Amino acid sequence: xxxxxxxxxxxxxxxxxxxxxxxxxxxxxxxxxxxxxxxxxxxxxxxxxxxxxxxxxxxxxxxxxxxxxxxxxxxxxxxxxxxxxxxxxxxxxxxxxxxxxxxxxxxxxxxxxxxxxxxxxxxxxxxxxxxxxxxxxxxxxxxxxxxxxxxxxxxxxxxxxxxxxxxxxxxxxxxxxxxxxxxxxxxxxxxxxxxxxxxxxxxxxxxxxxxxxxxxxxxxxxxxxxxxxxxxxxxxxxxxxxxxxxxxxxxxxxxxxxxxxxxxxxxxxxxxxxxxxxxxxxxxxxxxxxxxxxxxxxxxxxxxxxxxxxxxxxxxxxxxxxxxxxxxxxxxxxxxxxxxxxxxxxxxxxxxxxxxxxxxxxxxxxxxxxxxxxxxxxxxxxxxx
Amino acid sequence: xxxxxxxxxxxxxxxxxxxxxxxxxxxxxxxxxxxxxxxxxxxxxxxxxxxxxxxxxxxxxxxxxxxxxxxxxxxxxxxxxxxxxxxxxxxxxxxxxxxxxxxxxxxxxxxxxxxxxxxxxxxxxxxxxxxxxxxxxxxxxxxxxxxxxxxxxxxxxxxxxxxxxxxxxxxxxxxxxxxxxxxxxxxxxxxxxxxxxxxxxxxxxxxxxxxxxxxxxxxxxxxxxxxxxxxxxxxxxxxxxxxxxxxxxxxxxxxxxxxxxxxxxxxxxxxxxxxxxxxxxxxxxxxxxxxxxxxxxxxxxxxxxxxxxxxxxxxxxxxxxxxxxxxxxxxxxxxxxxxxxxxxxxxxx
Numbered sequence: 001x002x003x004x005x006x007x008x009x010x011x012x013x014x015x016x017x018x019x020x021x022x023x024x025x026x027x028x029x030x031x032x033x034x035x036x037x038x039x040x041x042x043x044x045x046x047x048x049x050x051x052x053x054x055x056x057x058x059x060x061x062x063x064x065x066x067x068x069x070x071x072x073x074x075x076x077x078x079x080x081x082x083x084x085x086x087x088x089x090x091x092x093x094x095x096x097x098x099x100x101x102x103x104x105x106x107x108x109x110x111x112x113x114x115x116x117x118x119x120x121x122x123x124x125x126x127x128x129x130x131x132x133x134x135x136x137x138x139x140x141x142x143x144x145x146x147x148x149x150x151x152x153x154x155x156x157x158x159x160x161x162x163x164x165x166x167x168x169x170x171x172x173x174x175x176x177x178x179x180x181x182x183x184x185x186x187x188x189x190x191x192x193x194x195x196x197x198x199x200x201x202x203x204x205x206x207x208x209x210x211x212x213x214x215x216x217x218x219x220x221x222x223x224x225x226x227x228x229x230x231x232x233x234x235x236x237x238x239x240x241x242x243x244x245x246x247x248x249x250x251x252x253x254x255x256x257x258x259x260x261x262x263x264x265x266x267x268x269x270x271x272x273x274x275x276x277x278x279x280x281x282x283x284x285x286x287x288x289x290x291x292x293x294x295x296x297x298x299x300x301x302x303x304x305x306x307x308x309x310x311x312x313x314x315x316x317x318x319x320x321x322x323x324x325x326x327x328x329x330x331x332x333x334x335x336x337x338x339x340x341x342x343x344x345x346x347x348x349x350x351x352x353x354x355x356x357x358x359x360x361x362x363x364x365x366x367x368x369x370x371x372x373x374x375x376x377x378x379x380x381x382x383x384x385x
Numbered sequence: 386x387x388x389x390x391x392x393x394x395x396x397x398x399x400x401x402x403x404x405x406x407x408x409x410x411x412x413x414x415x416x417x418x419x420x421x422x423x424x425x426x427x428x429x430x431x432x433x434x435x436x437x438x439x440x441x442x443x444x445x446x447x448x449x450x451x452x453x454x455x456x457x458x459x460x461x462x463x464x465x466x467x468x469x470x471x472x473x474x475x476x477x478x479x480x481x482x483x484x485x486x487x488x489x490x491x492x493x494x495x496x497x498x499x500x501x502x503x504x505x506x507x508x509x510x511x512x513x514x515x516x517x518x519x520x521x522x523x524x525x526x527x528x529x530x531x532x533x534x535x536x537x538x539x540x541x542x543x544x545x546x547x548x549x550x551x552x553x554x555x556x557x558x559x560x561x562x563x564x565x566x567x568x569x570x571x572x573x574x575x576x577x578x579x580x581x582x583x584x585x586x587x588x589x590x591x592x593x594x595x596x597x598x599x600x601x602x603x604x605x606x607x608x609x610x611x612x613x614x615x616x617x618x619x620x621x622x623x624x625x626x627x628x629x630x631x632x633x634x635x636x637x638x639x640x641x642x643x644x645x646x647x648x649x650x651x652x653x654x655x656x657x658x659x660x661x662x663x664x665x666x667x668x669x670x671x672x673x674x675x676x677x678x679x680x681x682x683x684x685x686x687x688x689x690x691x692x693x694x695x696x697x698x699x700x701x702x703x704x705x706x707x708x709x710x711x712x713x714x715x716x717x718x719x720x721x722x723x724x725x726x727x728x729x730x731x732x733x734x
Binding site: 220305 | 441442548549550551578579580581582583584586587590605606607608609611612613632635636645646647648649650651652653
């Protein structure tokens with residue numbers, strides 16, 4: 001996948017290699033540049049999202065991985081302007097490129113950060129929709145499922161008649177494998193998986209170009225998770241919407257996403273294609289995350305995972321925020337924060353001094369594997385060519 | 386992994402069942418469902434062993450744990466603590482609580498948010514008759530056992546000041562401070578961040594290997610069960626469908642449900658693993674006859690819909706409740722590990 005190189009004006013000490021050709025703008029549904037979000041202002045300010053830039057191509061899946069407090073949910077809430085006070089967008093821009101629509105009089109590209117409430121109302125649901133983690137709290141407990149569908153269609157498609165709305169709702173439910181009698185049920189009468197399916201059906205009601213999934217399967221067990229993930233893949237191939245999928249389950253993302261960004265303490269620490277990230281992680285945190293899942297096959301050996309505990313955003317260490325937990329920590333890491341710099345491989349970037357061109361130590365074997373080596377089990381060569 | 390074949394059985398359950406009656410929705414009188422949340426489950430918790438119970442939501446695994454902790458009374462069946470039977474219906478005693486402790490899924494819900502960690506640890510100690518002057522030292526010792534070092538740093542913190550992983554360690558410390566022989570852990574890692582999960586699993590393994598606790602590990606994550614357990618029990622709709630010593634059933638699953646569970650785990654190393662089932666979940670109360678898994682089973686046969694399968698011995702220490710293995714010897718099984726149990730008993734006499 002070709003990607004636009006990241007905007008890295010401060011990274012004078014890192015040479016950007018292999019710049020991908022600048023793609024035409026409309027190739028991306030969403031472009032996020034130097035986006036930052038704070039909670040609170042003044043002395044007690046906490047930076048929850050720190051200078052994040054990313055692009056999402058049409059009909060592709062971007063996975064965002066990270067543990068609680070890494071800023072992944074804050075990022076998408078702020079991006080869609082759903083974030084409430086004390087959350088404040090403190091910088092950057094988010095451009096949404098809309099393809100077409102008949103009567104909403106929107107420009108083909110909208111800066112979501114500066115968009116008015118009126119514009120946002122037109123964009124939400126018709127162009128961008130969101131599925132939240134807890135379907136039980138997202139659905140109104142005293143309204144029947146049918147009402148939720150009705151409300152969306154009434155608001156955004158005022159010309160539809162009552163029976164048209166009903167038919168569309170039934171059609172949407174069928175799409176996610178639910179029977180139409182569910183329309184007359186209350187949320188508590190459905191199982192967790194069914195509720196999440198209803199959420200997905202409602203999100204797709206107006207054929208959006210971008211669907212944001214905030215941990216949609218975290219509260220479900222593995223079997224239901226598998227069903228939902230398969231269904232999402234099917235729906236995506238039918239309707240071709242782009243998707244941002246947020247989760248802390250990296251192995252799920254590897255299966256689902258085209259490209260993955262890994263966040264730590266509000267910043268992107270690594271960004272790569274899904275299989276590249278899995279086969280050859282470059283950031284120690286990514287490596288740790290991948291090693292945190294006990295495998296289903298192979299010998300049972302003791303795993304270590306990531307030592308220490310997740311960072312406190314109000315009290316981040318100097319330098320690299322992962323340094324206190326990093327097994328490869330160097331002097332430089334404790335006082336100098338590494339920028340996200342592109343690697344010599346297509347579209348990959350990583351924020352780690354180990355991969356800097358002027359690094360004083362060779363890159364550790366674990367972080368310099370090539371994808372092919374991992375697959376075939378060939379002994380690994382040190383360093384990046 | 387530990388190989389203490391002769392280790393004594395700490396807690397054993399025989400034919401444990403728990404049925405709940407519910408009203409049929411929409412009908413006021415006399416229409417009742419019986420939900421068999423746990424149906425005829427037997428297991429042994431052995432000193433220095435981790436027994437894992439795996440199943441999806443609603444399979445009855447948490448009800449089982451609560452029956453073992455005697456928070457929920459079984460409808461029928463027997464419990465035996467260190468060989469001494471416990472009468473059905475008898476009240477849970479302090480002695481029992483001192484021997485068998487439960488750790489719950491969400492540490493933020495299971496610790497009191499208005500009290501410091503000190504309170505959570507010292508209270509059970511005082512209730513269990515520790516001397517007032519010793520409790521602080523005992524609480525510190527408990528924190529050290531779960532690798533919260535130095536303990537002074539944590540004693541006076543409030544739950545909200547700790548991360549999920551640290552707080553889960555506190556709740557394990559709370560369970561450990563009365564020096565139990567059996568630890569029941571109900572999904573102890575599912576609410577935690579990926580990066581700290583392994584730490585908790587390794588802690589449980591350490592408690593088992595170094596301090597010879599008998600541990601029941603309940604989870605829906607079969608990969609973590611494989612990582613941790615000496616025996617794995619797979620439950621579906623209240624029944625044990627497959628059980629094996631070690632990780633045999635993960636490496637070589639014989640029951641279609643176990644196969645489904647394993648295929649559902651995201652496994653990037655195997656891109657072909659894409660289990661798909663479009664069947665809507667059955668209500669457990671409806672599967673009155675036949676195998677409970679039959680409505681969802683890809684290889685269901687006629688017999689499956691009429692007769693509930695018995696347990697078949699599909700390998701050494703490996704039992705599967707499925708008609709597909711009808712050619713194998715039938716076992717009246719309570720436990721997958723009959724030999725070990727016999728030896729365990731002989732050491733006791």
